[in-house]
Amino acid sequence: MQKEVNIIGAGLAGCEAAYLLANNGVKVNLFEVKSLMKNDIQKTNDLGELVCSNTLRSKSKKNAAGILKNEMKLLNSLVIKAALENEIPGDDALSVDRFGFSKYITDKIKNHKNINLIEQEVSEVDYTKVTIIASGPLTTDKLGKNIELMTGNEKLFFLDASAPIITKDSIDFNKVYWASRHNDGKDGQYICIPLNEEQFNAFVEELKNAETIKLKSFEKEIYFKGCQPIEQIAKTSKKVLLNGPLSPNNLIDENGNTPFAVVQLRQDDAIDSLYNFVGFQTNIKWPEQKRILQTLPGLENLNIVRFGVMHKNYYINSPKLLNRSLQVKRNKNIFFAGQITGVEGYIESASSGILTAINVLAYLNNIKIEQPSRKSMLGALNFYITNPKHDKLKPMKCNLGILDQQNKNAKSEFYSFDESEREIRRFIKGINNFAKIGENNE
Numbered sequence: 001m002q003k004e005v006n007i008i009g010a011g012l013a014g015c016e017a018a019y020l021l022a023n024n025g026v027k028v029n030l031f032e033v034k035s036l037m038k039n040d041i042q043k044t045n046d047l048g049e050l051v052c053s054n055t056l057r058s059k060s061k062k063n064a065a066g067i068l069k070n071e072m073k074l075l076n077s078l079v080i081k082a083a084l085e086n087e088i089p090g091d092d093a094l095s096v097d098r099f100g101f102s103k104y105i106t107d108k109i110k111n112h113k114n115i116n117l118i119e120q121e122v123s124e125v126d127y128t129k130v131t132i133i134a135s136g137p138l139t140t141d142k143l144g145k146n147i148e149l150m151t152g153n154e155k156l157f158f159l160d161a162s163a164p165i166i167t168k169d170s171i172d173f174n175k176v177y178w179a180s181r182h183n184d185g186k187d188g189q190y191i192c193i194p195l196n197e198e199q200f201n202a203f204v205e206e207l208k209n210a211e212t213i214k215l216k217s218f219e220k221e222i223y224f225k226g227c228q229p230i231e232q233i234a235k236t237s238k239k240v241l242l243n244g245p246l247s248p249n250n251l252i253d254e255n256g257n258t259p260f261a262v263v264q265l266r267q268d269d270a271i272d273s274l275y276n277f278v279g280f281q282t283n284i285k286w287p288e289q290k291r292i293l294q295t296l297p298g299l300e301n302l303n304i305v306r307f308g309v310m311h312k313n314y315y316i317n318s319p320k321l322l323n324r325s326l327q328v329k330r331n332k333n334i335f336f337a338g339q340i341t342g343v344e345g346y347i348e349s350a351s352s353g354i355l356t357a358i359n360v361l362a363y364l365n366n367i368k369i370e371q372p373s374r375k376s377m378l379g380a381l382n383f384y385i386t387n388p389k390h391d392k393l394k395p396m397k398c399n400l401g402i403l404d405q406q407n408k409n410a411k412s413e414f415y416s417f418d419e420s421e422r423e424i425r426r427f428i429k430g431i432n433n434f435a436k437i438g439e440n441n442e
């Protein structure tokens with residue numbers, strides 16, 4: 001009889017897991033609620049939606065995100081395929097047309113003979129079925145409560161925010177210029193809004209005094225580093241702004257000058273009509289957002305198509321609840337994948353979907369497998385989020401610091417990349433008796 005798995009959530013992790021399992025002959029029931037009930041940041045009915053920025057971050061072989069994406073590609077990632085098919089200019093980053101990206105994923109999932117997409121909210125997990133919970137940082141309340149009951153554990157959360165998106169035709173191009181940080185200012189792919197010191201100081205004051213949406217009393221201000229709202233950074237330090245979202249480094253204008261500060265806009269769609277603010281996650285009230293952004297040179301008439309918003313991000317205490325196979329210790333039929341496990345970010349969540357699916361496949365085949373080691377980014381993330389030493393897990397993005405690569409200083413600048421690739425190839429070889437991971441295995 002055909003093996004069967006339920007997956008809750010058709011986001012990045014759920015779709016990756018469904019794709020891998022279905023490609024390996026497993027019948028997948030993929031449950032997704034968004035066509036019936038959207039959360040505040042979902043905009044379309046398509047699957048694998050990118051809810052905020054449209055970038056899967058750096059392509060560099062020296063960067064943690066570049067290393068993880070290469071590992072995912074080796075593992076036949078649906079998300080990487082969708083991204084490469086829908087890539088748009090983004091300098092060093094893999095930026096995508098978010099609509100084309102999700103459409104690609106949706107088509108692959110809906111047309112797969114082994115995947116049955118079921119549009120409904122799951123409020124109770126059926127423990128008798130092998131199940132992957134991939135319901136993400138905005139898991140519905142009913143399911144969240146059911147997960148709490150199952151785990152007997154407190155749910156954790158941190159606050160996250162998204163950045164506004166504007167139309168290109170509302171920008172005054174006489175006041176901005178094109179440049180790319182990683183390309184010596186040539187062949188610019190980002191719209192750069194130059195600020196002199198006075199303009200920068202005035203903008204920072206606006207951000208500091210901006211009226212923000214009030215948090216509910218139970219939402220203590222817990223921000224995850226890397227997703228801090230811009231107004232919060234402004235309150236903390238001008239230096240952090242100048243070294244971060246408003247850094248002018250390498251953004252040389254047409255006259256060969258480097259401005260005091262630069263606000264960057266990144267292309268957001270394939271037809272080049274929308275742009276998002278780089279590093280401008282915000283929780284400022286919407287009319288205030290518009291007023292403050294309009295003070296920037298060139299944006300006096302800006303047209304915002306999506307405002308920045310802030311959200312709670314749920315995740316479980318994985319070190320306590322899950323074993324290294326991302327399986328609930330007290331209920332072997334139940335697995336978790338994606339951001340709900342405590343990884344943070346698009347590619348981290350998607351890659352976790354791949355690893356969980358491989359573990360589910362091993363479980364269905366009654367095979368014990370060795371997880372990828374910490375020489376790979378996938379293995380390092382998995383080790384981090386399931387490490388019992390982290391009794392209060394803090395969400396983790398991929399980064400070079402979590403890799404266990406003893407000789408990385410002694411070797412070439414691409415040592416980590418090469419070492420991680422070797423590790424993933426070794427891992428794939430080790431599971432090829434039950435998992436088909438080939439490039440075009442569909």
Ligand SMILES: Cc1cc2nc3c(=O)[nH]c(=O)nc-3n(C[C@H](O)[C@H](O)[C@H](O)COP(=O)(O)OP(=O)(O)OC[C@H]3O[C@@H](n4cnc5c(N)ncnc54)[C@H](O)[C@@H]3O)c2cc1C
Pocket residue numbers: 008009010011012013014031032033034041048049051052053054120121122123134135136137138139140143160161162309310311312313337338339340344345346347349350
């Ligand atoms: C506001 C915000 C901004 C973010 N910005 C970025 C960013 O710019 N860059 C980045 O790398 N990461 C960002 N993230 C993180 C990113 O969203 C996640 O890392 C990623 O989408 C998580 O993937 P996932 O598959 O785990 O969950 P999701 O992509 O959220 O998918 C989960 C799916 O489960 C569905 N679902 C939920 N509950 C149920 C239920 N009961 N029954 C059925 N279906 C259900 C949801 O509708 C959803 O489609 C952001 C997150 C938030 C909340």
